Amino acid sequence: MKRPTIADIARQAGVSKGAVSYALNGQPGVSASTRARIVAIAEEIGWRPNSAARALNGARADTVGLALSRPARFLGVEPFFMELISGIESELSARSYALMLQVVPDHDEEMAVYHRWWGEGRIDGAILVDLHFADPRVPVMETLGMPVVVLGHPAEAGSLLPVWSDDGLAIREAVAYLTALGHRRVARVGGLPRLAHTLLRDRAFGAVCAELGLSDPITVHTDYTGEEGARATRRLLSMSPRPTALIYDNDIMAVAGMSVAQEMRLDVPADLSIVAWDDSPLSQVVRPPLTALSRDIAAYGAQAARRLLALIGGEEVTPYEDKPSRLTPRASTAPPPAP
Amino acid sequence: MKRPTIADIARQAGVSKGAVSYALNGQPGVSASTRARIVAIAEEIGWRPNSAARALNGARADTVGLALSRPARFLGVEPFFMELISGIESELSARSYALMLQVVPDHDEEMAVYHRWWGEGRIDGAILVDLHFADPRVPVMETLGMPVVVLGHPAEAGSLLPVWSDDGLAIREAVAYLTALGHRRVARVGGLPRLAHTLLRDRAFGAVCAELGLSDPITVHTDYTGEEGARATRRLLSMSPRPTALIYDNDIMAVAGMSVAQEMRLDVPADLSIVAWDDSPLSQVVRPPLTALSRDIAAYGAQAARRLLALIGGEEVTPYEDKPSRLTPRASTAPPPAP
DNA sequence: CATCACGACTGAACCGGATAAGTACCGTGA
DNA sequence: TCACGGTACTTATCCGGTTCAGTCGTGATG
Numbered sequence: 001m002k003r004p005t006i007a008d009i010a011r012q013a014g015v016s017k018g019a020v021s022y023a024l025n026g027q028p029g030v031s032a033s034t035r036a037r038i039v040a041i042a043e044e045i046g047w048r049p050n051s052a053a054r055a056l057n058g059a060r061a062d063t064v065g066l067a068l069s070r071p072a073r074f075l076g077v078e079p080f081f082m083e084l085i086s087g088i089e090s091e092l093s094a095r096s097y098a099l100m101l102q103v104v105p106d107h108d109e110e111m112a113v114y115h116r117w118w119g120e121g122r123i124d125g126a127i128l129v130d131l132h133f134a135d136p137r138v139p140v141m142e143t144l145g146m147p148v149v150v151l152g153h154p155a156e157a158g159s160l161l162p163v164w165s166d167d168g169l170a171i172r173e174a175v176a177y178l179t180a181l182g183h184r185r186v187a188r189v190g191g192l193p194r195l196a197h198t199l200l201r202d203r204a205f206g207a208v209c210a211e212l213g214l215s216d217p218i219t220v221h222t223d224y225t226g227e228e229g230a231r232a233t234r235r236l237l238s239m240s241p242r243p244t245a246l247i248y249d250n251d252i253m254a255v256a257g258m259s260v261a262q263e264m265r266l267d268v269p270a271d272l273s274i275v276a277w278d279d280s281p282l283s284q285v286v287r288p289p290l291t292a293l294s295r296d297i298a299a300y301g302a303q304a305a306r307r308l309l310a311l312i313g314g315e316e317v318t319p320y321e322d323k324p325s326r327l328t329p330r331a332s333t334a335p336p337p338a339p
Numbered sequence: 340m341k342r343p344t345i346a347d348i349a350r351q352a353g354v355s356k357g358a359v360s361y362a363l364n365g366q367p368g369v370s371a372s373t374r375a376r377i378v379a380i381a382e383e384i385g386w387r388p389n390s391a392a393r394a395l396n397g398a399r400a401d402t403v404g405l406a407l408s409r410p411a412r413f414l415g416v417e418p419f420f421m422e423l424i425s426g427i428e429s430e431l432s433a434r435s436y437a438l439m440l441q442v443v444p445d446h447d448e449e450m451a452v453y454h455r456w457w458g459e460g461r462i463d464g465a466i467l468v469d470l471h472f473a474d475p476r477v478p479v480m481e482t483l484g485m486p487v488v489v490l491g492h493p494a495e496a497g498s499l500l501p502v503w504s505d506d507g508l509a510i511r512e513a514v515a516y517l518t519a520l521g522h523r524r525v526a527r528v529g530g531l532p533r534l535a536h537t538l539l540r541d542r543a544f545g546a547v548c549a550e551l552g553l554s555d556p557i558t559v560h561t562d563y564t565g566e567e568g569a570r571a572t573r574r575l576l577s578m579s580p581r582p583t584a585l586i587y588d589n590d591i592m593a594v595a596g597m598s599v600a601q602e603m604r605l606d607v608p609a610d611l612s613i614v615a616w617d618d619s620p621l622s623q624v625v626r627p628p629l630t631a632l633s634r635d636i637a638a639y640g641a642q643a644a645r646r647l648l649a650l651i652g653g654e655e656v657t658p659y660e661d662k663p664s665r666l667t668p669r670a671s672t673a674p675p676p677a678p
Numbered sequence: 679c680a681t682c683a684c685g686a687c688t689g690a691a692c693c694g695g696a697t698a699a700g701t702a703c704c705g706t707g708a
Numbered sequence: 709t710c711a712c713g714g715t716a717c718t719t720a721t722c723c724g725g726t727t728c729a730g731t732c733g734t735g736a737t738g
């Protein structure tokens with residue numbers, strides 16, 4: 001019950017292994033009739049090229065790697081990742097590329113996994129996510145010499161190819177909008193503070209609040225889960241004077257936060273305005289629907305995948321700046337209550 | 340800048356390729372001192388075994404395949420999949436197995452992908468999801484001779500290893516609970532009708548309604564998205580007399596449905612009770628929190644992965660029946676309005 | 679008619695490891 | 709002192725493809 005090999009085909013067709021290889025790969029060097037005969041035999045006995053043997057000759061693995069340093073259970077919790085992966089997949093599957101996925105506990109393990117996959121010839125490239133400031137993974141990946149796309153700011157990407165969007169503009173838009181509505185006390189529920197984009201958002205938030213003359217802007221950091229979003233909201237709403245508007249770094253926390261507000265007998269949007277970053281179906285489905293900073297995460301992932309494939313193909317590739325999230329006003333924002 | 344091979348190590352150490360191979364694999368046949376020297380050199384020049392070369396000698400790929408016949412963008416929409424994948428991942432990553440993921444348009448393509456991966460020696464086994472009745476994929480997988488775990492009812496799994504749970508019991512519990520509250524008109528918003536588990540739920544729903552003497556039970560089928568869930572809800576709530584309770588096949592639709600009810604000026608739970616299947620953080624976060632049929636999807640995925648790994652390891656493996664979803668009553672269910 | 683070009687194919691090396699079979703060397707016991 | 713057994717290797721072969729350098733026969737050309 002062994003798998004058929006080109007040697008089997010060669011024997012049946014009465015030609016050499018080399019001829020079979022040429023025939024099956026569309027290379028010149030075999031007559032049309034012989035080629036047809038070989039192809040027919042291959043078809044009949046159900047032959048498939050052994051990728052290991054191919055890879056041994058330096059072929060592509062037709063696979064892209066994604067190792068995530070997050071607890072495995074967070075995968076299902078964070079809509080961002082799922083959307084990102086589905087966007088990456090949509091691009092990869094169109095080109096018959098597969099995605100190698102592994103969840104690892106930390107950065108060291110992540111590097112070890114990439115090192116192994118690359119060293120073993122299992123992947124042709126990788127996508128680096130959750131970029132930190134002075135991320136130690138960047139120099140490691142650089143020395144590997146593997147094609148890598150980084151989701152994050154170019155300043156932190158080293159010589160790797162960055163794919164990013166300017167979160168500063170988005171947060172500026174959100175704060176300006178809230179200010180125009182009359183809000184003076186705006187607070188932010190941010191994500192993991194060690195991630196570069198969290199800090200970039202923090203800074204931009206601080207800057208725009210200062211510009212617009214808002215009272216000291218507060219940012220609370222969380223791990224993106226609903227639970228921490230709820231806890232952060234409770235803390236912020238217990239302050240005095242309490243903020244009249246909250247901006248959340250993802251929609252899960254925004255929904256959880258709104259729930260807390262309602263539990264505290266605050267009306268959204270009459271007593272409290274809420275803005276969510278990332279606009280999933282969830283944001284539109286809750287009552288009231290959430291004003292959101294929308295972006296097409298799947299398209300973002302698809303762009304990253306497309307650039308990685310180009311990089312793997314040896315093309316010249318330029319950094320890609322996605323358009324910033326745009327504000328989609330819905331019913332969760334309104335002028336603040338009269339003082 | 341070539342990758343180092345055992346030949347390089349052999350040259351540096353002044354021994355043969357064979358000796359290096361023995362040394363690095365912990366095989367007897369080399370002295371402790373030579374082994375130490377070889378290992379040190381391997382370490383120093385950053386050698387990694389080329390998996391292609393290893394695979395050529397019949398080694399494991401340490402990878403499990405998952406091809407999904409769904410539009411790629413649905414991945415991010417359906418929390419079930421993300422949770423399932425995160426559960427599978429948690430088990431795989433503990434054993435340093437990777438997951439090969441590819442989204443494909445249809446079953447033919449799915450089979451082609453598995454055929455290729457298996458034929459090419461890229462995966463050691465696979466997990467089959469979204470089982471249909473008389474699923475054509477089952478016989479195909481059987482002839483492949485690859486270790487496969489099927490998420491679905493044993494009756495439909497053929498000789499493949501089933502991992503399943505009894506949805507009938509769960510729906511029975513939900514309907515009994517609603518009946519005890521006083522509901523007589525209960526409708527169901529189900530998933531894709533071609534999936535085996537949808538039909539099993541349909542049947543169980545019909546059976547239990549008949550037993551409890553409820554008026555003709557209606558089931559509407561959808562594609563699991565919030566949009567279709569909303570549309571189905573609109574249709575059901577426009578009927579006369581209108582149902583007093585709705586059971587949804589996932590939480591996304593339940594939330595969307597509740598939103599529709601509120602839009603139609605119906606109070607949940609005073610005018611309409613809502614039960615969701617699958618209990619994500621989402622269910623707890625909306626107002627009112629949803630009564631749900633909870634199950635631990637991640638644990639389910641982990642079980643499937645564990646059995647698959649055992650199967651790959653050549654162990655005797657028995658089918659696994661997960662415990663049924665249990666009803667978690669929350670504020671979205673109450674006695675029906677007085678007639 | 680000798681030469682040449684070309685198409686069609688063969689044979690063998692090669693990729694990077696695993697492994698069976700063979701060999702050199704050492705110490706040991708009879 | 710010599711056969712014996714074991715250790716510590718080496719050599720050669722294999723896995724399943726790809727690819728390069730030839731070989732052979734045919735028809736065209738000068």
